[in-house]
Amino acid sequence: xxxxxxxxxxxxxxxxxxxxxxxxxxxxxxxxxxxxxxxxxxxxxxxxxxxxxxxxxxxxxxxxxxxxxxxxxxxxxxxxxxxxxxxxxxxxxxxxxxxxxxxxxxxxxxxxxxxxxxxxxxxxxxxxxxxxxxxxxxxxxxxxxxxxxxxxxxxxxxxxxxxxxxxxxxxxxxxxxxxxxxxxxxxxxxxxxxxxxxxxxxxxxxxxxxxxxxxxxxxxxxxxxxxxxxxxxxxxxxxxxxxxxxxxxxxxxxxxxxxxxxxxxxxxxxxxxxxxxxxxxxxxxxxxxxxxxxxxxxxxxxxxxxxxxxxxxxxxxxxxxxxxxxxxxxxxxxxxxxxxxxxxxxxxxxxxxxxxxxxxxxxxxxxxxxxxxxxxxxxxxxxxxxxxxxxxxxxxxxxxxxxxxxxxxxxxxxxxxxxxxxxxxxxxxxxxxxxxxxxxxxxxxxxxxxxxxxxxxxxxxxxxxxxxxxxxxxxxxxxxxxxxxxxxxxxxxxxxxxxxxxxxxxxxx
Numbered sequence: 001x002x003x004x005x006x007x008x009x010x011x012x013x014x015x016x017x018x019x020x021x022x023x024x025x026x027x028x029x030x031x032x033x034x035x036x037x038x039x040x041x042x043x044x045x046x047x048x049x050x051x052x053x054x055x056x057x058x059x060x061x062x063x064x065x066x067x068x069x070x071x072x073x074x075x076x077x078x079x080x081x082x083x084x085x086x087x088x089x090x091x092x093x094x095x096x097x098x099x100x101x102x103x104x105x106x107x108x109x110x111x112x113x114x115x116x117x118x119x120x121x122x123x124x125x126x127x128x129x130x131x132x133x134x135x136x137x138x139x140x141x142x143x144x145x146x147x148x149x150x151x152x153x154x155x156x157x158x159x160x161x162x163x164x165x166x167x168x169x170x171x172x173x174x175x176x177x178x179x180x181x182x183x184x185x186x187x188x189x190x191x192x193x194x195x196x197x198x199x200x201x202x203x204x205x206x207x208x209x210x211x212x213x214x215x216x217x218x219x220x221x222x223x224x225x226x227x228x229x230x231x232x233x234x235x236x237x238x239x240x241x242x243x244x245x246x247x248x249x250x251x252x253x254x255x256x257x258x259x260x261x262x263x264x265x266x267x268x269x270x271x272x273x274x275x276x277x278x279x280x281x282x283x284x285x286x287x288x289x290x291x292x293x294x295x296x297x298x299x300x301x302x303x304x305x306x307x308x309x310x311x312x313x314x315x316x317x318x319x320x321x322x323x324x325x326x327x328x329x330x331x332x333x334x335x336x337x338x339x340x341x342x343x344x345x346x347x348x349x350x351x352x353x354x355x356x357x358x359x360x361x362x363x364x365x366x367x368x369x370x371x372x373x374x375x376x377x378x379x380x381x382x383x384x385x386x387x388x389x390x391x392x393x394x395x396x397x398x399x400x401x402x403x404x405x406x407x408x409x410x411x412x413x414x415x416x417x418x419x420x421x422x423x424x425x426x427x428x429x430x431x432x433x434x435x436x437x438x439x440x441x442x443x444x445x446x447x448x449x450x451x452x453x454x455x456x457x458x459x460x461x462x463x464x465x466x467x468x469x470x471x472x473x474x475x476x477x478x479x480x481x482x483x484x485x486x487x488x489x490x491x492x493x494x495x496x497x498x499x500x501x502x503x504x505x506x507x508x509x
Contacts, residue, residue, distance in 0.1 A: 050262075050269045052279055054198060058261050058346050059283030061205035065343025066154030067255025068212065068291055069315040069336050072298055073307050078248040082299050082307075083234030088245070089295050092252035093288035095452050098445035100259040100284050102422045104277045105441040109428070111276070113267040114357035115260060116421045122432065123424025129363070129495050130488070131420060136358035137487040138413040141389065142480055144351035146410035147254065148386075149393030151344045152179035158337035161316045162330050179394045182341055186348045187387035191380045197345065204342025211332075211339055212290040215315070218322045219297020243464035243473065246456060250411040253456075255291065257414065259284040261346060265353045273438045348386060356382040362504030363494060408476035412460065413484060419453025422446050 050058065076085045106119045116139075120131040156178030189197040239245070259280050266272045269279075298307060298314060301321055310317040315336055320328025356379035359370035374380035397405055426446060428435065460477035494500045 048268055048270045049195065049198060050265070050275075052275045054202060055262050055269050055275055055279035056283045057202040057205045058265075058349065059259060059279055060209065060287055061201050061342050062258030062261040062346035062350065063256060063283065063287045064205070064208040064212065064290075064339065065255075065258070065347070066151045066340045067251070067257075068294055069340065070154050070157070070313070071251040071255055072295055073310045073314045075248045075251050076304070076307055078239070078244045078251070080237040080239040080244070081235045082304055084238045085248075086234075086292070086295060086299075088248050088252055089292050092249065092256050093292060095448060096253070096256040096259060096284060096288065097281070098442075098448040099418055099422070099452075100280055101445040102425060102441045102449050103260050103263055104280060104439050105437060106421060106425055107263045107266060107276045107280075108273050108438040109435050111266050111272040113265050113353050114361075115263040115354065116417050117354070117357060117361065119421045119424050120417070123427045124420075129361070129501055130491055132361070133363050133491040133495060134484055134487040135413075135417045135420075136354060136361075136363050137490060138417070138480070138484055140351070140355050140358065140386070142483055143410045143413050144347065144354065144386065145389035145393045147257065148183065148344055148347045148351065148390040149179070150254075150410070151340055151347060152182045152390065152394055155179060155182045155337050155340040155344060157313060158316065158333045158340065161313055162334040162337060176394050180391050182344055183348070183387050183390045183394065186341070186345045187383050189345065190349055190352065191374065191378050191383045192376050194376060194378050197349075201342055201345050201349070204338060204345065207335060208339040208342060209286075209290070211315075211335055212294050215297045215318065216290065216293040218319075219293075219300040222297075222322065223300040241464060242459050243462045246459040246462075247408070247464070249456065250408050250460075253415070254411055256284070256288070258343075258346065261350045264350045264357075268353075277439050348383065348390075351386045352379050352383040355379070355386055360504060362500030362502070364500075365494070367500065367504060405471050405476055408460070409480050412457065412477045412480035415453045415456040416484070419450050419457070422449045422453075 072085070075088060076082065079085055079088055110118050110122060112118050116135045117132040120135055121129060124131045153175060156175035159178050160175050186197075189200065262269055262272075262276055262280055266276060269275055298318055301318055302310070302314075306317060306321070307314055313333075316328065316333045318328075319332040322328065323332070355364075356371055358364055359367040359382065361367075364370050370381050370385065372379070372381055425441065457477075461474055464473050
């Protein structure tokens, strides 16, 4: 069947001196890899290398990371019971689907790379570029590198588990060194071998899915053979304090995060209006189903105490119990390490694209360098900066509670801007009625996303029932909030005083 190029319209948000925002049109071919600006007719620098399946692979690959293999014990410890732990995982899936649906409308309405940067700029044009600027800095300096650092560290956890057959509390710096090596490897792959990196991501995504299918299959088989171990009195010991559920939900949402990955790199997705909703929602639904069944499998094979004591190596303990020392402590942990490495690859891909777009908007100093494209068709400098920030987060947190702290500090700004983006979506339904909306999010999805964002941003400051950890309960949200406020000061310097957007790449288009 012969392919036919279908002209589509992409809307670019343009801030006009802080007084209003307008939308200019960009036309491109649905099957081609070039974007053509109506005024300059210049081709886009980044090729459209992603189709439906490779896009879905990025979504699934970004979602399935260290969370499902490492957070179940932390979530159980927070909520207090096996039954409530399962409820929280199901609730996380429902909320994630609602947020994904809202982002499907945003991404098809404004199909340009950058995610929230584009949506906030269109919805909140005054003060000029304030919210997109703060989002970019918060994402680049807090949200993305902290999550990548957590995933890199867990990759080190499972590689150490495979090498030594024991948990890594006794070798934490070796684990971090492996995490640094993982971040460097992913950066080099995306920087110099773009197409090979995408293929490797797809292969590692298959490994991840097969691992989760194996967990579910083993749990089902063990359940038939000897019954369940962890579901005796499922809700005994359930916590009633709100802060316990915020702690658990941060970790659940961390495990589900990644369904917006294509919103940040949509300029590289072929036929984005058609493929974005299918890839994002399809990838999330596949992953959510596997997550809930995998958690059930953990509690079928392991009792509650074993899950609690497993720390961040719960999947390794699971396979040791099911298959014995050789497979459980050597082979399968190696595969899990490769799976979480794939998650770092997908995350580094998305993070570098946000930095690249922020530089081209003039939000960052040295924007011409940070927004440059290498001869390898990659934003090499943006990748290097993302890698450097990730390494800082890997090596600086104190030992012991570093993983949980990285999840909490990264989750706070994520949900703040999720909420603002969906509020902006509702605003644009009135202020930009002329925009084409190929997909329209349900009202309940928007309401659930906004309500969850408010809950996740307020309750972390409520003192928990017990606060005996090395890091105070308020440290992560306060640090994230402090950086957001600092970003407002930096916005005044870069946008108001230095007028960065007026000298940006897009200003000269």
